[in-house]
Amino acid sequence: MVNPVLAPSDLPHGLPDFASIGDDDFLPAFAEAMDTQLAEVETIAGDGRPATFANTIEALELSGRDLARAAGVFFNLVGPDTNPQRNEISQKLSTLLTDHANTIAMDARLFGRIADLYGRRTELDLTEAQDRLLAKRYREAVRAGAGLGPEEQERMRRISSRLAYLTTTFSQMILDDTNESAVFVEDVADLDGLSAGEIAAARRAAADAGRGAGYLITLELPTSQSVLTSLTDRGVRQRVFDASVGRCSRGNSHDTRALVLEIVGLRAERARLLGYTDHAEYVIAEETAPNPSAVLDLLGELTASAIRAGGRELTRLTRLADEEIGAADLTFWLNREKRSTSAVSLDDFADYCELDAVLERGVFHAAGKLYGLRFAERRDLAGYHPDVRVWDVLNDSGRSIGLFLGDYFARPSKRGGAWMNNIVDQSAVLATQPIVVNVLNLTKPDEGEHCLLTMDQLTTLFHEFGHALHGLLSAVDYPSQSGTSVPRDFVEFPSQVNEMWALHPDVLSHYARHHVTGEPIPAELAEAARASANTESAHGTIEYLAAAVLDLAWHRLSADDTVDDVEAFERDALRSAGFVGDLIPPRYRSAYFNHIFGGGYSAGYYSYIWSEVLDAETEQWFLAEGGLQRSAGQRFAEATLSRGDSVDPLVAHEKLIGRKAEIGPLLTRRGLGAVSS
Known part of the structure; x- marks a missing residue:
């Protein structure tokens, strides 16, 4: 019998039949899929004919289809809907898959064929996409250790395997x-300032956790918790803040600090084995940024300006509060300041941002206007959880180009944050169309109630859909170049661009209706919302920059450096970069910085601000092109969204706007003025 994980699906675009798959099926499926790929690679490596692009690079690219199918299913479950068995499977797979990849990368016969082609690549008459694929396969093999001696290769294997185990463990410990x-x-009065929906969610969370008659304020992944902007009780704010910043560093079974130190040390050792100064240099060698120094220069300039703006901001807030403000109070008073300076109250804005309306008449509407897309919900198709919804994605000719899955509500089995994943990658060579998933952590409303979005949640919805568009509009030959398979410091660019449509007049007016009366949003409230969104707080910029600096500080350590105190290192690194005091902690402290110790952003958290330089320029380009226009959307899709990693992304962006991007629009957007001022 065919393992249900590997069985071809007759559902649209190969959507997995999740109901037919049990957790016990995964490990046998992965074992079978890995064996199949090793047999395929043996055929490629042992081919007695001279190496060609087709019989080596393309053949390697098209190997492992069963493994890709299994990964597309499992890793789209373990993030948004895990359980103890899936966690155990994930832990086993972390090392099994790493060892499998190393076995392929370090096959001397295969590397010899790849290196031969790479040395002759100017003679091969390759397309740009093929040349990029060949170069990437060569670099990946070298970076995996294919060019090292036997002893160094064995050490690389052990390091890679151990890192895979540690980073998976780190993510699981954060969730727990x-x-x-x-x-x-216990007392609902302690929740004064929260909405009725938030209070109902806290009551449900307490009941689900077996806490009886009371209220449970669940935590979000970042340091800053959204409830702190509204809770009027200072003592409760402090409790929530302390719970947030103390995660994974209390000396209990979920303390990650030892993992942090081991991960950092192993990454530094791997970098040295491969000839790099440190892990940051190893990572950034594959990004659009030229080197770590260029990144640190940008972060340093922005930090100096942000700190000055933060001083002015704190002075205003202290005057408004008429008392000393602590770290748990800053976002509360920032919210109060926004409300006090706004021409109209923003308290009612969420009443005009009901989730379904924003999706159908906002997010999808903008995608239709810009890219000619239409979304038809398929209630006959099931996702991996009852909350997951499925849409067929149709182009302007009415042809289905893929599926979009939306998983929007928080649950204890879902890790924090918001993200996009592919279940199936687009590929012309494989004749596959994309299946893309957006995952958020919105509070699920009570039965019969509405999910109303805050400004931040609205932005996140549009942001993640920007990633989805990058996947859905992909039009490349090879799956490894599809959609978001671009350098890490470019991947956030399309998603950040899509944020601009959230409050654009032509989009907001289309979806913003009162969830009870159906009345359109008042013009003055819409303008106040735009004015508020266009005023980036210094607090938000500082907490992000502090996290980006902290990431690079950890990953600029060499293999000879020794750190034994995580908090002391964190304090020293932030102080050296100009972040003095504890009033604005980093967006993520080291012990729960999942992006860099559990995810794929190590030495790459700077990517958001690096991409935002391109984003701010592109927003100006869209506005100059007339805004929500099909012609502009088509040009942007052709230049960026459809090309994935088949072209140099920076060159493509320069062609789009007619020059290299400059930092000015970003500084204006964030209210930082000239860097040197």
Whole structure:
């Protein structure tokens, strides 16, 4: 019998039949798929004919289809809907898959064929996409250790395997500790300032956790918790803040600090084995940024300006509060300042941002206007969880180009944050169309109630859909170049661009209706929302920059450097970069910085601000082209969204706007003025 994980699906675009798959099927499926790919690679490596692009690079690219199918299913479950068995499977797979990849990368016969082609690549008459694929395969093999001696290769294998185990463990420990660190309150009066929907969610969370008659404030992944902007009780704010910043560093079974130190040390050792100064140099060698120094220069300039703006901001807030403000109070008073300076109250804005309306008449509407897309919900198709919804994605000719899955509500089995994943990658060579997933952590409303979005949640919805568009509009030959398979410091660019449509007059007016009365949003409220969104707080910029600096500080350590105290290192690194005091902690402290110790952003958290330089320029380009226009959307899709990694992304962007991007629009957007001022 065919393992249900590997069985071809007759559902549209190969959507997995999740109902037919049990957790016990995964490990046998992966074992079978890895064996199949090793047999395919043996055929490629042992081919007695001279190496060609077709019989080596393309053949390698098209190998492992069963493994890709299994990964597309499993890793789209373990993030948004895990359980103890899936966690155990994930832990086993972390090392099995790493060892499998190393076995292929370090095959001397295969590397010899790749290196031969790479040395002759100017003679091969390759397309740009093929040349990029060949170069990437060569670099990947070298970076995996294919060019090292036997002893160094064996050490590389051990390092890679151990890192895979540690980073998977790190992510699981954050989820567990974040769930356990939720703040319980007995009296509803302690939740003054929260909406009725938020209070109902806290009541449900307490009941689900077996806490009885009370309220449980669950934590979000970043340091800053959104409830702190609204809770009027200072003591409760402090409890929530302390719970957030103390995660994974309390000396309990979820303490990640030892993992941090081991991960950092192993990454530095791997970098040295491969001839790099440190892990940051190793990572950034594959990005659009030229080197770590260029990144640090940008972060340093922005930090100096942000710190000055932060001083002015704190002075205003202290005057408004008429008392000393602590770290737990800053976002509360920032929210109060926004409300006090706005021409109209923003308290009612969420009443005009009901999730379904924003999706159908906002997010999808903008995609239709710009890219000619139409979204037809398929209630006959099931996702991996009852909350997951499925849409067929149709182009302007009415042809289905893929599926879009939306998984929007928080649950204890879902890790924090928001993200996009592919279940199936687009590829012309494989004749596959994309299946893309957006995952958020919105509060699920009570039955019969509406999910109303805050400004931040609205932006996140549009942001993640920008990633989805990058996947859905992909039009490349090879799956490894599809959609978001671009350098890490470019991948956030399309998603950031899509944020601009959230409050654009032509989009907001289309979706913003009162969820009860159906009345359109008042013009003055719409303008106030745009004015508020266009005013980036210094607090937000500082907490992001502090996290980006902290990431690079950890990953600029060499293999000879020794650190034994995570908090002391963190304090020293931030102080050296100009972040003095504890009033604005980093967006993520080291112990729960999942992006860099559990995810794929190590030495790459700078990517958001690096991409935002391109984004701010592109927003100006769209506005100059007339805004929500099909012609502009088509040009942007042709230049960026459809090309994936088949072209140099920076060159493509320069062609789009007619020059290299400059930092000015970003500084204006963030209210930082000239860097040197």
